[in-house]
Amino acid sequence: MSATVTEQGTPAGKPSGGIVVRDILKQFPGVVANHDVNITIRPGTVHALIGENGAGKSTLMKILYGVQRPDGGTIEVDGKQVRFSSPTDAIKAGIGMVFQHFMLADNLTVLENVVLGAEKLHGIGDEARAEITRISDAFGFGLDPDELVEDLGVGQRQRVEILKVLYRGAQIIILDEPTAVLVPQEVDALFANLRELRASGRTILFISHKLDEVLAIADDITVMRRGETVGEADPKTATKKQLAELMVGSELPSPETGESTVTDQVLLTLDDVGLVDERGRALLKNISFEIHRGEILGIAGVEGNGQEELVETIMGMRKGTGRITLDGKDIDSWDTRERREAGVAFIPADRHRHGLLLDFPLWENRILGHQTKEPSSNGFLITRKAAKESAEQIVADYDVRTPSINTNARALSGGNQQKFIVGREMSSDPSLLIASHPTRGVDVGAQAAIWDHIKRARREGLAVLLISADLDELIGLSDTIEVILRGEIVGTFDPQTVTPQDLGAAMTGGHSTEEGGAR
Amino acid sequence: MRRLSKISVVAVVALIALTGCGNKTDNKNDKTGSTANADVCKTAKGNGPKVGLAYDVGGRGDQSFNDSAYAGLKKAVGDLKATCVEGEATDGEAESARESRLKDMADAGMNPIIGVGFAYSDAVNAVAPNYPDISFGVIDGFDPDQTANKNVAYLGFAENEGSYLVGVAAALKSKAGHIGFVGGVHNDLIKKFEAGYVAGAKATKPDIKVDVKYIQESDLKGFGDPAGGQEAATAEFDNGADVVYHASGASGSGVFDAAVSAGDGKWAIGVDSDQYLTASDAQKPHILTSMLKRVDVATYDMIKSVADGSPLTSYQTYDLKKDGVGYAKSGGFVDDIASKIDEAATKIKSGEIKVPDKP
Amino acid sequence: MNTSKILRSVVQALLAPLIAVVVSMAVTSIVVVVAGASVGDFWDVIFKVPSHRNLVNITNQSALIFLAALAAAIGFRMNLFNIGIEGQYTLAAYTAALVAGQAWFPGKVNILVALLVAMAVGAAWAGIAGVLKVTRGVSEVISTIMLNAIAGTVVGYLLSNHGQQYGQGRRTTPIPESSQLAGWTPWKESDGAIWTLVILAVLAGVTISFLINRTRFGFDLRATGTNEDAAVVSGVEVKKMVVISMLISGAIAGLIWMPALFGGADYYGPPFQRTLGFTGIAVALLGRNRPLGIFFGAVLFAWLSEQANPLALVADISPSIVQITQGVVVLAVVVAYEVVRRWTAAYEQRELKAALDREAVSA
Numbered sequence A: 001m002s003a004t005v006t007e008q009g010t011p012a013g014k015p016s017g018g019i020v021v022r023d024i025l026k027q028f029p030g031v032v033a034n035h036d037v038n039i040t041i042r043p044g045t046v047h048a049l050i051g052e053n054g055a056g057k058s059t060l061m062k063i064l065y066g067v068q069r070p071d072g073g074t075i076e077v078d079g080k081q082v083r084f085s086s087p088t089d090a091i092k093a094g095i096g097m098v099f100q101h102f103m104l105a106d107n108l109t110v111l112e113n114v115v116l117g118a119e120k121l122h123g124i125g126d127e128a129r130a131e132i133t134r135i136s137d138a139f140g141f142g143l144d145p146d147e148l149v150e151d152l153g154v155g156q157r158q159r160v161e162i163l164k165v166l167y168r169g170a171q172i173i174i175l176d177e178p179t180a181v182l183v184p185q186e187v188d189a190l191f192a193n194l195r196e197l198r199a200s201g202r203t204i205l206f207i208s209h210k211l212d213e214v215l216a217i218a219d220d221i222t223v224m225r226r227g228e229t230v231g232e233a234d235p236k237t238a239t240k241k242q243l244a245e246l247m248v249g250s251e252l253p254s255p256e257t258g259e260s261t262v263t264d265q266v267l268l269t270l271d272d273v274g275l276v277d278e279r280g281r282a283l284l285k286n287i288s289f290e291i292h293r294g295e296i297l298g299i300a301g302v303e304g305n306g307q308e309e310l311v312e313t314i315m316g317m318r319k320g321t322g323r324i325t326l327d328g329k330d331i332d333s334w335d336t337r338e339r340r341e342a343g344v345a346f347i348p349a350d351r352h353r354h355g356l357l358l359d360f361p362l363w364e365n366r367i368l369g370h371q372t373k374e375p376s377s378n379g380f381l382i383t384r385k386a387a388k389e390s391a392e393q394i395v396a397d398y399d400v401r402t403p404s405i406n407t408n409a410r411a412l413s414g415g416n417q418q419k420f421i422v423g424r425e426m427s428s429d430p431s432l433l434i435a436s437h438p439t440r441g442v443d444v445g446a447q448a449a450i451w452d453h454i455k456r457a458r459r460e461g462l463a464v465l466l467i468s469a470d471l472d473e474l475i476g477l478s479d480t481i482e483v484i485l486r487g488e489i490v491g492t493f494d495p496q497t498v499t500p501q502d503l504g505a506a507m508t509g510g511h512s513t514e515e516g517g518a519r
Numbered sequence B: 001m002r003r004l005s006k007i008s009v010v011a012v013v014a015l016i017a018l019t020g021c022g023n024k025t026d027n028k029n030d031k032t033g034s035t036a037n038a039d040v041c042k043t044a045k046g047n048g049p050k051v052g053l054a055y056d057v058g059g060r061g062d063q064s065f066n067d068s069a070y071a072g073l074k075k076a077v078g079d080l081k082a083t084c085v086e087g088e089a090t091d092g093e094a095e096s097a098r099e100s101r102l103k104d105m106a107d108a109g110m111n112p113i114i115g116v117g118f119a120y121s122d123a124v125n126a127v128a129p130n131y132p133d134i135s136f137g138v139i140d141g142f143d144p145d146q147t148a149n150k151n152v153a154y155l156g157f158a159e160n161e162g163s164y165l166v167g168v169a170a171a172l173k174s175k176a177g178h179i180g181f182v183g184g185v186h187n188d189l190i191k192k193f194e195a196g197y198v199a200g201a202k203a204t205k206p207d208i209k210v211d212v213k214y215i216q217e218s219d220l221k222g223f224g225d226p227a228g229g230q231e232a233a234t235a236e237f238d239n240g241a242d243v244v245y246h247a248s249g250a251s252g253s254g255v256f257d258a259a260v261s262a263g264d265g266k267w268a269i270g271v272d273s274d275q276y277l278t279a280s281d282a283q284k285p286h287i288l289t290s291m292l293k294r295v296d297v298a299t300y301d302m303i304k305s306v307a308d309g310s311p312l313t314s315y316q317t318y319d320l321k322k323d324g325v326g327y328a329k330s331g332g333f334v335d336d337i338a339s340k341i342d343e344a345a346t347k348i349k350s351g352e353i354k355v356p357d358k359p
Numbered sequence C: 001m002n003t004s005k006i007l008r009s010v011v012q013a014l015l016a017p018l019i020a021v022v023v024s025m026a027v028t029s030i031v032v033v034v035a036g037a038s039v040g041d042f043w044d045v046i047f048k049v050p051s052h053r054n055l056v057n058i059t060n061q062s063a064l065i066f067l068a069a070l071a072a073a074i075g076f077r078m079n080l081f082n083i084g085i086e087g088q089y090t091l092a093a094y095t096a097a098l099v100a101g102q103a104w105f106p107g108k109v110n111i112l113v114a115l116l117v118a119m120a121v122g123a124a125w126a127g128i129a130g131v132l133k134v135t136r137g138v139s140e141v142i143s144t145i146m147l148n149a150i151a152g153t154v155v156g157y158l159l160s161n162h163g164q165q166y167g168q169g170r171r172t173t174p175i176p177e178s179s180q181l182a183g184w185t186p187w188k189e190s191d192g193a194i195w196t197l198v199i200l201a202v203l204a205g206v207t208i209s210f211l212i213n214r215t216r217f218g219f220d221l222r223a224t225g226t227n228e229d230a231a232v233v234s235g236v237e238v239k240k241m242v243v244i245s246m247l248i249s250g251a252i253a254g255l256i257w258m259p260a261l262f263g264g265a266d267y268y269g270p271p272f273q274r275t276l277g278f279t280g281i282a283v284a285l286l287g288r289n290r291p292l293g294i295f296f297g298a299v300l301f302a303w304l305s306e307q308a309n310p311l312a313l314v315a316d317i318s319p320s321i322v323q324i325t326q327g328v329v330v331l332a333v334v335v336a337y338e339v340v341r342r343w344t345a346a347y348e349q350r351e352l353k354a355a356l357d358r359e360a361v362s363a
Helices: A057-064 A087-092 A110-115 A126-138 A154-167 A184-199 A211-217 A240-248 A307-315 A336-341 A351-355 A362-367 A384-397 A414-426 A444-459 A471-477 A500-507 B002-021 B023-035 B065-080 B095-107 B118-130 B159-173 B188-204 B226-238 B249-262 B295-307 B335-350 C002-034 C039-047 C052-076 C085-102 C107-136 C140-162 C198-214 C216-226 C228-233 C238-255 C258-265 C276-286 C291-308 C319-362
Strands: A019-028 A031-041 A046-050 A072-077 A080-082 A095-098 A172-176 A203-208 A220-225 A228-233 A266-276 A282-292 A296-300 A321-326 A344-347 A432-436 A463-467 A480-485 A488-493 B050-055 B083-088 B113-115 B136-139 B152-157 B178-185 B209-216 B243-247 B267-272 B287-293 B314-318 B325-327 C164-166 C169-171
Touching: A019 A057, A031 A046, A031 A057, A031 A220, A046 A057, A046 A184, A046 A211, A057 A172, A057 A203, A087 A095, A095 A154, A110 A126, A110 A154, A126 A154, A154 A172, A154 A184, A184 A203, A184 A211, A184 A500, A203 A211, A211 A240, A220 A240, A228 A240, A266 A307, A266 A463, A282 A307, A282 A463, A282 A488, A296 A471, A296 A500, A307 A336, A307 A344, A307 A432, A307 A463, A336 A344, A344 A414, A351 A414, A351 C228, A362 A384, A362 A414, A384 A414, A414 A444, A432 A444, A444 A463, A444 A471, A463 A471, A471 A500, A480 A500, A488 A500, B050 B065, B050 B095, B065 B083, B065 B295, B083 B095, B095 B113, B095 B118, B095 C052, B095 C258, B095 C291, B113 B118, B113 B295, B118 B136, B118 B152, B136 B295, B152 B295, B159 B188, B159 B243, B159 B267, B159 B287, B159 B325, B159 B335, B178 B188, B178 B226, B178 B249, B188 B209, B188 B243, B188 B335, B188 C169, B209 B226, B226 B243, B226 B249, B243 B249, B243 B287, B249 B267, B295 B314, C002 C039, C002 C291, C002 C319, C039 C291, C052 C085, C052 C198, C052 C238, C052 C258, C052 C276, C052 C291, C085 C107, C085 C140, C085 C238, C085 C258, C085 C276, C107 C140, C107 C238, C107 C258, C140 C169, C198 C216, C198 C238, C198 C258, C198 C291, C216 C228, C216 C238, C228 C238, C276 C291, C276 C319, C291 C319
Parallel strands: A031 A228, A046 A203, A046 A220, A095 A172, A172 A203, A296 A463, A296 A480, A344 A432, A432 A463, B050 B083, B050 B113, B113 B136, B136 B152, B152 B314, B178 B209, B178 B243, B243 B267, B267 B287
Antiparallel strands: A019 A031, A019 A072, A072 A080, A220 A228, A266 A282, A266 A321, A480 A488, B287 B325, C164 C169
């Protein structure tokens, strides 16, 4: 996003920015990420690109933005064939991109963030400020150029990102899963902005896998599956069911857990747990809850409100204050390995960073996290045979699609990696499962399988701490939901009665909170 | 990608480490190339002694020790119709490599075989008994064990005597009554230089002040560290010294640079060979003299003794009397005091002055 | 199908080193030409059939280099850059020679004690860097380089102040004859003996290989090296691992000079062979930190150094020129592995594409 632009695109009002994508092919080592991809995006529309995670949406988007070059096929913008070798070229062609993860400097103001790398356009002074104010007013962003980004909420930050691409003259705006980080209220605000943009003649490519949202905002829909475009739909007539079937070729699974299996045996207790960072700021404050055997406790919250730290504290990777009790034993002084040996299983949020050794074969990944126990080792030696057998078992039981257990973890698709991790953690016969975004980035089939495994384990008396950004998943699976905000538990909800809107309000510190208690 | 860059970092570190140790390699290769045609061994076709000359690290072209030995060899080729082969040490080489080099020469029928530098002492001691008919010589060498070898000569120098003479020169030229010494490595050999230099200076001006600095405690890289030499010499110049004598091999160029930076009236004294001849134009006006260690004389002497049929054996000391040490007059800076230096030399030769070999 | 697969993996494994060797030969040839010497002479010398004496020396040197590279590889496997092998083995060699020279114990026991001392000293010296890293966050690259300098100075100081006069240098008291090992003389006595303690290299290689590949500790070490975050999540205490790895690396480094010490060097003094620690780092890279790869790398380096010895004598080129060959081969191997990895990936990709197409046709 650091490129500069020489001209400002066409004046607002007149639709432009039509894109025709033909027969795009993109291969990565071991994977064909895109093939036979064909999309026609009409200028001045909101075009939704839907598909399961791993369907190839992100790859296509990166190709459109010049981050990656296709191995075949053509792209036309406004009737002219283009070939991008870098995002700079894409920006010149009027294409802007808003990534899921914001690229903003917290300690700079909105103005500074916007002009950073585009100083040549309107300078860095009053002219730039005026332009930012003009864009902000035109689309109802309500941004103050001189406010520090660190003081902004998630929705506002996203608007800063959009403003950045508009400032650079984008006529076509690609939004990658823009709602993933937003609570429902913020989603509505975003959609209002998008409609304004469309009214100004801009073209929007909206990438998502949330069908409700797509139906609410899109003018056209293209569906991708397994790296190719498999169909188009008219949002006025299409139903969620039809779209879902296009996406996965089967019915949408539901996370519903059925009847409660919560027992009266408390397995995990957190008593006034707190955590401060090296600068003394509180990351976690006064966290207290209990999880019973057979219970799934869901933690809802906007990302970055202490979920990660909470998990790491329970896992023993961070040392906090307060008391953590596992199955009646005080485990505060235990290190991570001791906690794992005591039956704590962990599905990390970032599987590549925390859950796998990508360049190790699957069977060695079976050992990771369970180094000290059978079947991985006898305490001193790695028991290769047993570990391999167990890995074979996991591959079979959890439907991990892999040529062999000797294949490196990197070669597997995200969903299969995740299924393997879930299988690994489950087969260690745990008493507590900490599942952080267990179905993030996996396809629907895998998602259903993972839900099934969690539900089955719960029936067998497993206690589960579930952290998820997917409110449907949380509400569907959990027996209890706690909402975390700025490191504190701010509300307890009964998933039987709560709505995503209620949760959203609590997650952002809104109005209806405390009284939603379930117990 | 990340992994690749990480590996690259290590590779670069390793490479720096490798080349850092062999940094003398580069210029030497140039020299090898440029002097390859001038190699006297390629053209020598006499029927005199067949000489094997094994250089120390740096080899021919080091403008010092090894070149001096080569000069002696060249003279032998001219005067004694000698033929020759050469070998060269690499930095950090194994003891077995030195032995191999000598054995290769012996197997090729060379006689005498001369190792340049004390590092050949052990290797010669190990190899010589296997070749009783071949004479070996070691420049600066010594007998490492109690068993004397009948066919080995240890060619040593009275560096203290030569250093005494440049000490006299330094004392006479110093206006501040304050001079300095920079040693490469703080070992017994270099202490010998220091002892003679200090004695010569004090004998000339009893109240003279002498700063003494060593670049390294024991690491031989003190002989190849111009930056270290410059640092030590600069400190002495800053401290008030106006003449600095170095016994630090290739680090000496740093000492010369320090004299240049210190300005007019500041002198440096070279060592081993006449360093005025090889110094840069900027350095030349600051090189007062050099203490000469006539490795060429010793080398030639060794070859000649074999040619004459009475090979040198045991310890041989090349002192002033044998013209094994001396001082250089290039540049003409000591012409005015030459008579006084020569007077000291005469007294040393006659035994009137005994030069200490320990500080 | 299966044999072709095996064949392919063998080709893939050998391709990169082969490319690297060819590239380094080409570069060296160019340097030889620039230096004004004959390329033919040069390679004739390098590739001449080694004499018995050469073979003995190559074997002995390979063992030293192998130990040095092994020490480096242990760190590398865990992303620890122990640049301090040089200092560790210098200090260990000095201390072991000092202790053995005192002859406090009889004959072979003296050797065993000296070996233990060498390992302990090497480990302790490396351990300093490990402890500094985990307690103070000091990069081991910096601290080990500093420790190299300190080790050299300390040994030099001790030697020149407490060493035995030895020509114009100093040495430690030679080890008693009862503790000197005759070695194995496969040919004539004048061809030299293969040092008895070359066996240390074999033992260390097998032990470390087993430790890294078969034990839980080795798994933790490799996991930490490839993905530290995941290792932490899996329960590895990285700080502990850093210190232990440095200790092991240092202990192996401590052994580097032991075969030579008890094989004929007899004391620590001027003939001590320096720079093995840096050679070891290069060979570890060349061998991809795998004991077998390191073995071939060590033999290659030892071969080049030994065969290059008569270069000045025969071809009138400085033998130091093989240091260029050695340096280039290390750089080239890093690049070649990446290139081959990409070729392999592209090949697999085509395979997969072909498989997809077949599927599409049959569907």
